[in-house]
Amino acid sequence: MRAVVQRVTRAAVRVADEIIGEIGPGLLVLLGVSSSDSRKETDYLADKVANLRIFADENDKMNLSLFETGGDILVVSQFTLYGDCRKGRRPSYNDAAPPELAERLYQYFVESLEKRNLKVATGRFQAMMAVELVNDGPVTILLDSGKQF
Numbered sequence: 001m002r003a004v005v006q007r008v009t010r011a012a013v014r015v016a017d018e019i020i021g022e023i024g025p026g027l028l029v030l031l032g033v034s035s036s037d038s039r040k041e042t043d044y045l046a047d048k049v050a051n052l053r054i055f056a057d058e059n060d061k062m063n064l065s066l067f068e069t070g071g072d073i074l075v076v077s078q079f080t081l082y083g084d085c086r087k088g089r090r091p092s093y094n095d096a097a098p099p100e101l102a103e104r105l106y107q108y109f110v111e112s113l114e115k116r117n118l119k120v121a122t123g124r125f126q127a128m129m130a131v132e133l134v135n136d137g138p139v140t141i142l143l144d145s146g147k148q149f
Contacts, residue, residue: 001041001105001146002081004030007054007139011074013123014130021121026071027052028133031109032081033102034095034146041145042105046112049073054139062139066118073113076123076131077106099126 005027012022029049055064055071066073079102083091097105103125113120123129 001034001037001045001109001144002032003045003049003143004078004081005049005052005054005141005143006030006133007136008074009134009136011131011133013074013076013121014132015124015127021074021076021123023072023074023119023121025069025136026066026119027073028131029073029075030078030081030131031075031106032078033097033105034082035097035101036095037097037101037105037145039105039108042109043112044145045143046109046116048143050113050116050118052141054141067116072119072121074121074123075106075110075113076129077102077125 008026008028010024011028012019027049051065053065054062055069057063079093079096082096083093084095085091106125110120110122
């Protein structure tokens with residue numbers, strides 16, 4: 001499982017010109033699920049995202065998590081995070097999870113964050129979406145459950 005985590009001052013996702021998810025200060029998470037992922041990887045990544053200390057403290061050091069700042073999370077499914085561009089010029093998505101597995105783990109990821117009492121907004125699975133954000137910093141972190149050890 002892969003995530004691109006961006007610290008934002010605000011973010012929104014639209015489907016057909018309708019805002020379906022929106023947050024103020026917090027994190028935008030683009031989430032990709034691979035065909036080999038399970039709840040184990042999802043639990044790892046949800047815990048990592050929820051506890052990332054990438055918000056400034058009183059000394060302007062990245063030392064606070066969402067729990068201390070009260071920020072929100074916008075989670076958007078992003079199968080293209082498993083695009084393999086090593087051969088040719090067109091990405092291969094062979095490692096991306098099939099839609100049924102990806103949606104199940106995407107929903108489980110969202111529920112895992114909500115169980116931590118975090119406010120979570122979402123995109124719409126398999127929809128064509130327009131994501132708007134103001135990256136704060138900019139701070140962008142790449143997380144990969146396959147690289148946890």
